[in-house]
Amino acid sequence: MAVVRRRSALPQAPSFSWADVQSLSDAHDEPDWLRARRREAWEIYRNTPMPYQEEEWRRTDYRHIRWDEAERLIQANGATAAVVPAKNLEPLTGAEQGGLLVFVDGNVVRSELAPSLEKQGVIFTDLRTALRDHSELVERRLMTQAVRATDGKFAALHAALWDYGVFVYVPRNTIAELPLHVVCYNTSAGAAMGHVLVVLDDNAQATMQVEYASNVTDGQSAYIGATELIVGDAGNLRYVSLQDWNRDTFEFSHQRGIVGRDAQLDWVNGVMGSQLTKAFIEVDAVGQGANARVSGFFFADRDQFFDLDTQQNHNAPLTNTDLLFKGAARDRARTLWQGMIKSLPQMQRIDGYQVCRNLLLSDEARMDSIPGLEIEADDVACSHAATFGTLEEEPIYYLMSRGITRPQAQLMIIEGFFDELLQRIPFERVRQRLMAEIEAKIIG
Amino acid sequence: MVATLEIRNLHASVDGEDEMILRGLDLTVKKGEIHALMGPNGSGKSTLANILMGNPAYEVHEGEVLLDGENLLDLEPDERSRAGLFLAFQYPVAIPGVTLGNFLRHAINARMKAEDPDSKGIPIPKFARLMREKMTQLQIDHAFAGRYLNEGFSGGEKKRAEVLQMAVLEPEIAVLDETDSGLDIDALRIVADGVNALTGPDLGVLVITHYQRMLNYIKPDYVHVLYEGRIVESGGPELAVELEEKGYEWIRERHEALAHFQA
Ligand SMILES: Nc1ncnc2c1ncn2[C@@H]1O[C@H](COP(=O)(O)OP(=O)(O)OP(=O)(O)O)[C@@H](O)[C@H]1O
Numbered sequence: 208m209a210v211v212r213r214r215s216a217l218p219q220a221p222s223f224s225w226a227d228v229q230s231l232s233d234a235h236d237e238p239d240w241l242r243a244r245r246r247e248a249w250e251i252y253r254n255t256p257m258p259y260q261e262e263e264w265r266r267t268d269y270r271h272i273r274w275d276e277a278e279r280l281i282q283a284n285g286a287t288a289a290v291v292p293a294k295n296l297e298p299l300t301g302a303e304q305g306g307l308l309v310f311v312d313g314n315v316v317r318s319e320l321a322p323s324l325e326k327q328g329v330i331f332t333d334l335r336t337a338l339r340d341h342s343e344l345v346e347r348r349l350m351t352q353a354v355r356a357t358d359g360k361f362a363a364l365h366a367a368l369w370d371y372g373v374f375v376y377v378p379r380n381t382i383a384e385l386p387l388h389v390v391c392y393n394t395s396a397g398a399a400m401g402h403v404l405v406v407l408d409d410n411a412q413a414t415m416q417v418e419y420a421s422n423v424t425d426g427q428s429a430y431i432g433a434t435e436l437i438v439g440d441a442g443n444l445r446y447v448s449l450q451d452w453n454r455d456t457f458e459f460s461h462q463r464g465i466v467g468r469d470a471q472l473d474w475v476n477g478v479m480g481s482q483l484t485k486a487f488i489e490v491d492a493v494g495q496g497a498n499a500r501v502s503g504f505f506f507a508d509r510d511q512f513f514d515l516d517t518q519q520n521h522n523a524p525l526t527n528t529d530l531l532f533k534g535a536a537r538d539r540a541r542t543l544w545q546g547m548i549k550s551l552p553q554m555q556r557i558d559g560y561q562v563c564r565n566l567l568l569s570d571e572a573r574m575d576s577i578p579g580l581e582i583e584a585d586d587v588a589c590s591h592a593a594t595f596g597t598l599e600e601e602p603i604y605y606l607m608s609r610g611i612t613r614p615q616a617q618l619m620i621i622e623g624f625f626d627e628l629l630q631r632i633p634f635e636r637v638r639q640r641l642m643a644e645i646e647a648k649i650i651g
Numbered sequence: 652m653v654a655t656l657e658i659r660n661l662h663a664s665v666d667g668e669d670e671m672i673l674r675g676l677d678l679t680v681k682k683g684e685i686h687a688l689m690g691p692n693g694s695g696k697s698t699l700a701n702i703l704m705g706n707p708a709y710e711v712h713e714g715e716v717l718l719d720g721e722n723l724l725d726l727e728p729d730e731r732s733r734a735g736l737f738l739a740f741q742y743p744v745a746i747p748g749v750t751l752g753n754f755l756r757h758a759i760n761a762r763m764k765a766e767d768p769d770s771k772g773i774p775i776p777k778f779a780r781l782m783r784e785k786m787t788q789l790q791i792d793h794a795f796a797g798r799y800l801n802e803g804f805s806g807g808e809k810k811r812a813e814v815l816q817m818a819v820l821e822p823e824i825a826v827l828d829e830t831d832s833g834l835d836i837d838a839l840r841i842v843a844d845g846v847n848a849l850t851g852p853d854l855g856v857l858v859i860t861h862y863q864r865m866l867n868y869i870k871p872d873y874v875h876v877l878y879e880g881r882i883v884e885s886g887g888p889e890l891a892v893e894l895e896e897k898g899y900e901w902i903r904e905r906h907e908a909l910a911h912f913q914a
Pocket residue numbers: 665672690691692693694695696697698699708741829
């Protein structure tokens with residue numbers, strides 16, 4: 208018998224107020240332009256209902272969030288980098304690091320940049336410092352191009368109330384060879400509104416990894432974040448994002464890459480943690496010849512719910528986007544991937560590819576994939592696919608026939624499933640660590 | 652005691668099916684011996700190989716299989732492997748994301764762990780040396796160690812990789828299921844040399860093949876013919892030559908005449 212579940216109640220809204228926005232601006236003595244933007248965003252937020260029945264949200268039930276706990280803005284309590292797990296702080300490579308920026312509860316506890324990068328004019332700092340020292344750069348780019356307050360209820364809330372963030376700027380014709388590393392770690396329950404703004408000027412290059420994690424807290428959390436990756440003409444950005452929030456966190460995030468003419472964005476997004484994640488992950492190929500590769504891996508267990516909503520926008524001719532997501536679900540976990548490739552009219556010779564591969568590890572888990580195309584051009588090569596599989600007996604038998612035990616064989620096959628994606632992460636140590644984390648999830 | 656694989660009165664089908672593929676098969680392979688098993692397409696040769704290895708897709712209805720007196724049919728495939736049995740698959744499966752090297756290292760470590768739970772496994776440099784040595788011997792490009800297992804391998808590459816696994820794992824009884832098929836003459840020689848390098852008093856081999864060709868390189872002590880689920884002929888190497896010349900038709904005729912006579 209099909210069970211029709213009716214939603215009895217509309218989602219509750221958090222009780223943020225205009226006074227919260229004002230006091231945030233006052234506390235940081237924010238410039239007028241930012242106050243004006245926050246006001247505008249607040250108006251949008253106020254006039255937008257909590258998302259509920261619209262297409263991108265109707266499969267995502269987040270009504271079990273307890274806003275009375277999750278809306279309390281997390282305050283720094285004096286904790287230092289000492290509270291951050293060693294694995295998150297471990298350098299990305301054995302060689303020299305480009306920079307390290309660590310936030311604990313939104314407070315900057317470490318901010319380092321290699322002198323060589325500093326000399327090149329690379330900016331790698333927290334957003335508040337950037338507001339002070341590089342005001343024009345930030346004003347021009349912050350939520351004007353990539354993520355906007357109009358993108359949705361949570362984007363508007365973020366725009367009105369973001370309270371900490373990262374700012375990266377790589378000047379024209381500059382190659383930032385050494386990797387930049389950001390860790391956002393929370394120690395208490397409540398709301399966090401982190402922002403990442405990366406700007407690569409024309410013909411600039413950078414490699415960067417951002418990690419999100421939190422320790423076990425009593426009480427729920429909400430991460431209402433935004434990530435903006437702006438790659439100028441002929442630029443090249445390799446960006447890795449790893450999310451491992453505690454199991455009481457609800458993430459609502461908007462992430463968007465803008466890729467300029469002949470530029471390249473290689474973006475890897477890993478989702479392992481949280482109670483519920485609703486992430487909008489989009490790339491806009493805005494310049495002719497722009498290239499974007501978007502990779503995602505996720506592994507949901509117990510009662511986790513991940514909803515990853517991806518969009519590849521071809522806004523210029525001769526653009527190429529390639530999206531591969533791979534995920535696994537076990538226990539009673541649920542995952543959803545909704546993908547869309549869009550083009551503006553008359554964008555010729557575009558090439559868009561999207562595929563999501565799902566590995567179901569229990570009968571009670573559920574995985575859905577909904578690919579889509581909205582193409583208004585004719586000289587296009589677009590394809591999409593979704594696959595679903597379980598652990599098959601034949602490969603297990605093959606591995607066992609060489610003396611490998613059944614649990615080990617299963618582990619190897621699941622790890623093998625993810626290997627292709629992990630190989631896209633440019634840091635060997637990080638790959639190994641993620642393998643261990645996947646292993647931990649498999650073994651439970 | 653000499654390691655011995657004894658198959659007695661084996662009746663088997665595809666799991667859940669009633670129709671028997673093997674119907675009372677008897678065969679004994681001792682360490683140090685090379686046996687060839689021949690038979691027409693679909694006669695059940697691979698079924699036998701997979702039942703020996705413990706493929707859950709097949710079901711044993713009657714009979715027993717002993718390795719050194721121990722009942723193999725009670726063991727899981729990994730336990731059979733660690734007990735000294737090896738199967739070179741006719742159709743090895745591709746496993747994306749698992750490299751050949753990593754896979755073999757796990758296979759060796761599984762053996763070491765079974766013997767000593769505290770074992771740390773084979774040290775990487777030692778393993779690398781072993782792999783290099785065996786790969787050179789089988790003329791396999793060393794880069795194959797880093798390739799995903801059987802994925803995108805050509806038919807011949809898969810067969811060589813199977814023999815590589817055998818060389819690394821050093822079984823006591825090896826079943827080679829059509830390891831010659833799909834190999835050109837050079838590759839066949841390399842694979843046969845590889846197998847021959849392993850044969851001797853410490854290894855018993857059951858070579859399953861369609862063609863006598865392979866048996867020019869791997870010289871069998873005994874040749875058996877599988878027909879309608881049973882061994883219907885056994886003899887020396889000359890039997891393989893006879894089959895090559897006359898085909899399987901005479902086996903069928905003789906077998907039917909015999910069946911008729913018995914009835
Ligand atoms: N997994 C299976 N599912 C269904 N039928 C099977 C399966 N395996 C074997 N059979 C059937 O059992 C019979 C014996 O097959 P088997 O593969 O053992 O033959 P073979 O002697 O190895 O043939 P070949 O010379 O082609 O390799 C065939 O009729 C085959 O179709």
